[in-house]
Amino acid sequence: MTQNRFPAVTEDSIAVLIDTFYGRVRRHPALGPVFNAAIAEDEWPDHLETMRRFWSSVMLASGRYSGNPVAVHRAVAGLERPLFADWLALFAATAADLFDPGPAAEFAAKAQRIATSLQLALFHRFGAPPEGLARRPAA
Template sequence: MPPDLQDRAAHRAEAEAKAAADMAAIGIDPIFIDRLVETFYGRIQTHAVLGPVFEAKLHGRWPEHLGKMKLFWQAVALRNGAYSGRPVPAHLGVSGLKEPLFADWLALFGETLDDIAPSPEARDFLMASAERIARSLILSIFHNPAVTLTRS
């Protein structure tokens, strides 16, 4: 392997190890991420407003979606590159997807974190990440630069 690729690989490995250690210190690890995804999307499925939108898109494919979301949140928290999908195209053209639903999604995510987050620091990290993700999706999907989401 050429030296510059070795350097990049070593740097990436160091960054992943640091992220994993930092997250473990506040209680975020792959086991917690699995629990978070399972709990949150279980609540999504029964949510009066969000449930039908998700079900219309994911009918019969919930296990596949949960697997992707576990990889996605591992990549966000652990910086391990586990997720290689494209979130914006996945959300384009979703029937019933409206900008206000992102606030509902964030509120439910915050409630889930309130119930199961292993520490206040874990809750704050994951909530801030979710807010950034929601803002990015809104900007990409609805082209609305005046996005204001309230923090739960």
């Protein structure tokens, strides 16, 4: 999509992003099997609405979302760290397809921060440095 992009983030544009993104997720070769195993067919409408509320809270500070994303993601079988890169790339590409460059970049930046936080919560081992960071040498 190169024309008729959303110039701003609104509740309606968030809904289009979420519906488009998760449609792509469900068909993605790596992400699809994990999401489709975690979310039953009849649960997808509720999941999409939850994600609309989540991104409304993130992007518009609407306060529409209340939940515990870490606990939800801990319960997902097959969720591995490399999937976050696929998720981020697909999310950024979908935002870029649907939004003008400014809002698309804002979505991508917030998604990156959220993914980093989730990865730390899900995969970091207490007492070890975060993955990719070396321990500081002892003084």
